[in-house]
Amino acid sequence: MRTTARARRAAVLAAVTAVAAAACGAIPSTSPVRDQDFSAELTVPPLAESRVEDGVRVFELTAQQGRTSFLPGTMTTTWGFDGSYLGPTLRAERGERVAVEVTNGLTEATSVHWHGMHLPAEMDGGPHQPVEPGATWRPSWEIDQPAATLWYHPHPHGQTEEHVYRGLAGLFLLDDDASRAASLPSEYGVDDVPVIVQDKTLDEDGELDLDSDGNAVGLHGDLVMANGTVGAYHAVTTERVRLRLLNGSTARTYAFGFEDRTFDLVGTDGGLLARPVRTDGVRLSPGERAEIVVEMRPGETVRLRSADPDLGGVAAPFAFGGNDAFDVLELRAAAELAPSPEPRWAHHDTGPDEAAATVTRTFELQDREINGRRMDMSRIDETVTVGETEIWEVRNRHPVPHSFHVHDVQFEVASIDGAQPPPELAGRKDTIYLEPNRTYRLVMRFEDYADPDVPYMYHCHMLLHEDEGMMGQFVVVEPGQEAGSPPAHHGH
Ligand SMILES: [Cu+2]
Incomplete structure (x- = not known):
């Protein structure tokens, strides 16, 4: 019973081709999300x-x-x-x-x-x-x-x-x-709540539609869920609630926020920021996380939503969910709320120092390739020496959404096109959305775990792209050591 979905995606492709040049906000979404009653x-x-x-x-x-x-x-x-x-x-x-x-x-x-x-x-x-x-x-x-x-x-x-x-x-x-020691809501599942956001498409038999061939970025589902619950609400009993947001989708990028209030962004992929950042929205591409703290008034109901995400200079953003806006999770405050302190913490781990970098590498993402090559399990693409601080300059040279995830390390974004990163990208990160044709300068330090044979990965975290080859391998070696050979595998 795939016909409907396949036909829909064929229509999507036709629409993309027809209007890519004229893309603007007035064009309806090609990946609409179903309304839900949050019950x-x-x-x-x-x-x-x-x-x-x-x-x-x-x-x-x-x-x-x-x-x-x-x-x-x-x-x-x-x-x-x-x-x-x-x-x-x-x-x-x-x-x-x-x-x-x-x-x-x-x-x-x-x-x-x-x-x-x-x-x-x-x-x-x-x-x-x-x-x-x-x-x-x-x-x-x-x-x-x-x-x-x-x-x-x-x-x-x-x-x-x-x-x-x-x-x-x-x-x-x-x-x-x-x-x-931080002053943050921390009771798991009560005022410190994991929220894994994903989208799915079910076919007419109610089974997962796994056919992502028709879309350049992968499947955008019309059914949005939090921790597997469609139309979820959470009962809030405290004045502040911390949401640990994970974009667990395979393709869709979200722009989380609330209709009527700002919130404190307190942490990103690699942990707490230097201080809370008051904001009205946070964009998360697949694999990225954000910890936010939102204030609630007694008796009210508010919804965490995803506004139409700004995907940067993407051609035909509506084809990649750029026009989709929808609610994700309802927060229902009790008539009386227990007090919660303002988010505050003293200690912060600073990241690697850009000035200490001794190596600069360049990564260009295009089609399904990084630096003109597709993933090869038997090829080591980069050899890093233990103890070094490196700059990785990453650029998406393609007018569709891509991202970059590095295994083993948390990096800091030193600059984007030479400018300071926005506050939400100022902490430790392991995954970053790449707006097309911008240069992201990432600083990372490889402290230990030298192994010349077993590689770590770097790749686009839009998982269709990763699967189709947008991935490379690096090994960490001792000074003077050369890269070895990855383990041989059978079966694939
Ligand atoms: Cu990609």
Whole structure:
């Protein structure tokens, strides 16, 4: 029952071709989002259980297939960790050693990548660490970075879009002394609420439409959900609520905000900002996170929404969701609210120093290539020396949305076209939206974990693009050491 969706996408392509030159705000969206009545309580992913063995905090995750009801009367085949859709929230402390026993209960190979985590390449969960059906993979590493909202998702070669879209994703929260001492709402699921925002298209049988061929950026679904709940509300009992927003979509970029109020942006991908930033909106492309704190008045109802996102100089932005505006999550305040302090914290980890950089690399994204090449599992594209601070100059030379995600490190945006980044890009980041034809100067430092053979990835996080080859590999080596050979794989 794919005919309707396919026909719709064919129409989209025709429309894009016809009016690309004349694109403007008056053109209706080609990826409209359904209205919802916000009557379902927001599902909050459970905190994962763990055990401590020989000083190691051990989690278990099992990828499995199940059935999920996104809409009343409809059952959809989905994938999840330890359940039918999404996965539990892992949580650990800076300085702790963790291990995750990842079991693959599916009938095909997958992997689990710890997005935003600083860790050895062989623990990273990218395409070089596949987990075969029935197998268990047990990466272990020390948490060695500031408190942050990270996440985990599959990263199998050429299959990432499908595996994430089917539902394999979850949050990995890190805490540290500074985050514990911060004045911020922090009761998980009560006033510190994870919000994984995704969009899906269901076919006439209620199954996930996985056919993303017709769109240059991947699937834009018409059904928007938070933590898998369509039309979700959350009961607010405090004067302030912290939302940990994750764009868990495979293609869509959101511009989160509220109709009638500003809010405090307190953290981005890699943790807390230097100070809260008062703003009225935050744009998140797939894979990016933002922690925001919103004030509530007793008895009121407000909705977190996504306004039509400014995609930069994209041709025909309406074809990429640029004209879509819709509500995402309703916040319902109780008649009486417990007091919450103003967001405040003392300590902030400063990022790598641009002046210390000794190496500059250039990355140009176009079509499905980076620097004119498609991903090759057997080719090391860049060799980085441990201990170096580097500048990566990244440019999207293509009039469609792309983004850039670097594994292993959090970077700082030193400048965009030579100018200071806006406040929402002034903290530690691991994923950044690339407005076409602008140069993003990223500073990053490679402190440890040299391994000449096992590469880390950098890629566009619009997952169709990643799967189609917009990805490269880098290894971190000791001074004087040369890059080796990536592990050989069978089966793909
Ligand atoms: Cu891309």
